[in-house]
Structures are given as structure tokens and as C-alpha cells.
Amino acid sequence: MTKNFKIFISTGEISGDLQGGLLVAALFDQAEARGWELEITGLGGQRMAAAGAKIIYDTRRISSIGFVEALRYVAPTIKFQALAKKQLQNNPPDLVIFIDYIAANLTLGNYIRQHLPVPTVYYIAPQEWIWSHSPKTTQKLIEISDQMIAIFPEEERYYKKHGANITWVGHPLVDRVKNAPNRDQARQQLGLKADELAIVLFPVSRYQEIKSLLPLFLSAVKIIQAQLPQARFWLSLSLAQYRAEIAATVAEFGLEIPILEEPLLLIAAADLTLAKSGTVNLEIALMNVPQVVVYRINPFGLWLYQTFLKFDLDYVSPPNLIAMEPVVPELLQENATPDKIAATSLDILQNPQTKAQMLAGYDRVKHLAGEPGAVRRAAQSILNLLAQETATVNW
Template sequence: MKVRIAMVAGETSGDLLASHLIRALRQHIPDAEFFGIGGPKMQAEGFEVRWPSELLAVHGYVDALKRYRELSGIRRTFLAQIRKERPTAFIGVDAPDFNLWLEGKVRDEGMPSIHFVSPSIWAWRGGRIKRIARSVSHMLCLFPFEPEIYERAGVPVSYVGHPLADVFPLEPDRAETRARLGVPANAAVVALLPGSRQSEVRNLADTYIATARLLQAGNPEIIFLVPLATRETRQIFEEALRRNQAADLPVRMLFGHAVDAMTAADVVLVASGTASLEAALLKRPMVITYRIGKWQYRLMKHMAYLPWVGLPNILCRETIVPELLQDEATPDRLAEAVADWLRDPARRAAAESRFRELHLSLRQDTARRAAEAILPYLASTRA
């Protein structure tokens, strides 16, 4: 009997992760079929897209509530298809709020359900572990401290490493990147990453610009690189420059190229999220900041378990880089934190060394290890 795998991947990151997994599984099962909710990268690997993964891109509680009926309808329709078609297994890639319900229903039908990318139960909403134990046949974790949590709850689990650690070089070539970007080799360079979403850029653009002004006052030769992912986010930042009469700031806007901007920089000012992990894997010292709605921040802070929000600090289990959040994210404090890195090459070198250790711990050939963890659940069909 042919192996057929139903999958759901949420957003762009899930699409990329799932595409690598499909390729790795096909090395063992060349004629395997994959279908469900996915994106263009999965489709390029032969995945049958029944709904695009961008439908699962929900930003915050309000958006989730507004779209609940739509998403619930898609989920129930897909479950009906799974019940009818009886695939070999179901793999949910990230999108836990969407996938865990589906995984539980699939498992109740006697089919294995694998979840790829552990929800951050170690950061908040730890009560989900009971639901996960009921829903998931196997959990695949990106971070080395996560398996112990699932083992204590009796959930079969595998640590597979982080895919970015496989992609990023252990020794980024800053000189080559600066030359390619036309940035002077000896210039002081700060990368400003205010986020990938429009709401994030709106919340942080004015603060980042004011911070850049203070840094320029202390170092007139400084250069700022600002990579922005979309036309809309670039426009928001450009409007903030005009509003703050900051045409004189030495700002280089880049369309995308966030990795190049961070590689070329001496220090990165970054909104908390995956970009902070990317900065760590690029061995760049950074200052992590974030600002969201007052009530949403209070709720998330009340539910949080750890003293950090930035992945570099969480993974290192210590404060390697400063975190200035919400009311603490003032231009004065951010500028001082960035300037502290620029003034202290020994501290920068220590952080870079610690990030290299982190990189090695996360580099596990993620797609291969994930595929190997999944293969036993497909064995009966292949026999």
C-alpha cells in the first residue's frame, strides 16, 4: 500500500520546514504522497495543496477570534477528508492552535499524529502538555532542553535540532558581506530589525529612529542597515523617517536581506522573535526589544515562566544579551545598550564564542533526524 501523509504547515516558516521534511522522507520512500494545507515550497516538492498555508497566518488574539469560524470550518472539512481517505499518518508542522485539535481527532481514528516543532510550553501555557499527551503520537523538538518536558509527561519525543543551524555557516564572512553591500570595512555598523509584521514596525519605527539619532550623536561615522521584508513595512519605516525629520540619518534601507544586514553589523537591535535566533547563529551581539499593546503585554507577562523572552538567552539559560521590553524600550536605554557593545570588543568576542557553542548544539541535520523519527510510524504500510 502506498504511503500517503496528510500535513498542515502554518505560515512561511512552516512551509519551509515541511518542504525539507518531505524531501528527506522521499529519500526513504520515493513514491510517498503528501497532501493538505501547505505553501509554495511544499508544492515544489510535490505536495498537493488543498488550502494555502497563508490562511493560517493569524496575528494576535483579536485576529484569531475574528477568523475562528473560517479556520474552524477549514479544519473540520480537512478532518472529514482524512477520515474518508485514511492516510498513513498526519504531520502537523507548527501552528499548534490549529493542529493539536486535528491531531487528537486523527489519533482517535487510529492513525499516528506527529507534531513538528514543540509549542513553547516552557515559556507559557504549560498546561497544554496534557492536551498534547492526548493528541500527539510523537513530538519533534527543535531545542535540546525540550525533550525532558515531554518525557516527564509520557509523550514520545525526539530532539531534531534547529533547521537554521544547518543552513547558517559556523563562521559568517562579515568582510565579504560588507564588500558586497558596499559598506566600509572599518565602519561601525548597526543593523536595525523592527520586525517582519506591519504592526511590529509601526510600534518600533519611531523608537528605532530616535535610538539611531542618539547613536549618531556619539559616533558621526556610524552606519545603520534596515532590512524590511515587504513593501508595506518599508513604507511604514520611510514614513517614520519623514515624520521624525530624519533624512540626515545614515540609514541604508534593504529590501529583505536581513541575514546580510546582521552579518555585516557590529551590533543588532532586533525585535524579539526568530530574528534574534538568526542573529545569534550569525554570532552577532544584539539588544532585544519589543513593544505590544499594554493589556496584551500584561497578560503574556502574567502567563510567562521564564525571566527571558529572547531565544538566545533562553537557549543559553543566562542573560547573554540585554532585553529591553515595553516601557523599558526607550531610545536612551536602547542607545546606551547598543553603545555598550560597540565600546567593548572583549564582551563582543565572548558573546560570539558563546553563540558558536549554541550553534553547534542546534546543528543536527534536522530534516534527516525528523524523517528518521517518523519512519517507524510508516513501517506497517510499507511492509
């Protein structure tokens, strides 16, 4: 007899939706192999929906970094949490999966612990092992999770040390980049000549970054253009709803930059990427493309974090966090200026030693990211827990 299970997934931001989409596809695939049928609902975005999940609220619309930047999303966050609780009450799942998104998932996890006797899994746990607010936060994350699934080796060590039931599966992006076109195919598709340099911008995945980061990137482009007339530029679009405003900003700078929604194609063709800090940094590293990482948040918000939460990171980009060394240059806050972005970019493009050193660092990152099959292993682990819990209940 076919087994039918309901799974609820809670995540936010574009990176969470990307990881959620990969996981949803793997869950359906592994469930089919067992002769199971799944119904997956939750909070996420278009990638999860495309993989077959029913999305009750698109949380990509309210993503932000920084205390001040997040204030505008307080009301929408309350709204989607209320929707999630209503969904859980009216249609109780057999299992709940949290993906990153610490504030919302801690709240939802506490609610589930108090009101629903269902097993919970934290996949891609918040990076407490890097920037722990307090041991209490770590303990709360463990308390709302029957199982945790780690994508970094250090993540597994940290949470296991604090008593978590956790398993390391490797990083899911290792599988994703396997589907990328090769360099020659990508450059041919973009119409690049052999002597042309391709520089790709990844400046925006949140609305706030159109104002805070995009002008920095475009100002740097103008400086690089003056030094390297053979360079051509592209901009990777993370959300279609941002296209008009991004295009208008590009035009204001007097630039003509194609805007595409094909990140893997653009990375494959690139000689260099200028990227905001985020998941894309790891994709770029796994595809062996040099990069410059840039980020800024509201200075007052940063001061609050540093003063009250003792927030002081050595690194912010995933390649540097995985290796715990400066594999890629990070230009943050007051160092995130057009002149410094341009100078760092030119050094990479014109100095073979700088590029070679970065690529050697990428080899270390790849080793620590694990073997292919991470998402499949995560899905198997989740379904094993579901089978175990179901067997216990039936017994």
C-alpha cells in the same frame, strides 16, 4: 512499486513558515531516496510553497503576540480552521504534522483525534518547558501527538518527563546559516568600507509591530547616528506586503535606510543587529553577530497573562532560552526605550569586553543547538513513523 503518501502540515507565523519550508524540502528529499512520492498540503506561507507544498491558507497574515493584539485575528483564525477541517475531510492525509502555533494546532489536533484515524507528529513543540500555562496544556499537546520532535535538549527532557514519545534532533537553523555568505562577501555586496559600521534592524515580522516596535528602533537609530557618524543602517523586511508602510514610517523619521529581503546577507555583514524577539535572534547568534533584543506587547494584555496564566519569563529570546542565561541583552516592555536601546548598542560597539562576553555565550548556545542535519533527521523520523503506520494498516 512506488509508494504515494499525503501529508498535511499546520503552522503559522513567519518563523513557522521558515521551519515548515525547511522541513518540506527535507521530506521530499528523504522520500525520493526511499522511492516514495509525496503530496504535501497545509497551512503556512511562501517558504513552504516554494519548497513544494500546496498552501490552502497563508497563516503568516494573521500572526500576533499578546492577548489584545490577537483579538483582530479571531475571525480569520476561525475561517482558516474551517478550511483546514474541510481539506482534511475531503482529502484525508496519511499523516499530519503540527509546527508550533499552539492555539490553532491544539484545536486542529483535537478535531483530528475525534474524526480521523491518522498518525500525527508535533515538530517544534510549543515551549511549555519554558512558559507552561498548566500541566493540562502539556498533556493535551502530548495527547494529540503520536510522536514529538524536539529541537532543544531541554524540550526533549520536559516532554519525556510528562510521558511523550519524543526525540531530539537539534536545531534546524544550524543548517540554514551554513548557506549564509561570509562577512567579507556580504560587506562587499552592500558596498561597505572597512571603517564603516553596519547596523541591521529586524523590527517587524507581524503587522502590529509596525506601530509598536518600529518607531522605537528608528528613534534609537537617530541617537546612535549622532554618536557614530560612521555607522550605516539597513532594515530587514520579513514580508513584502509590509514594505510600503515601513518605508513611509522610515521617511517620517527623516531617515534613509535601505530595506532588503535578504536576512542572512544582512546579518553576515553586520557589526550589530537590533532585533525584535524571535527566531532571528538565534540566526544572529549562530552567525556570531552581536545583538540587542527588543520587545513590547500591550500592557493590559501582559497584565492578563501575568495575573491569570502566571506568565513570568526570565528570558524571551531563543539564545537566552537555550542557554537559560542572559547571553544577549533583552529590553522588554518599559525597558524598551530608544535611549536604552541606543545606550546598550553603543556599549556593545565601543566596549570590547561586552562584545567578547556575548560571543563566549554564543559558543554555549551553539553547543546546545546541536550538530548539522537536524531537518534531515526530523524528516527521516517522520517518514519512519509513516512507514510503520502504513505497514500496520496493511498487515
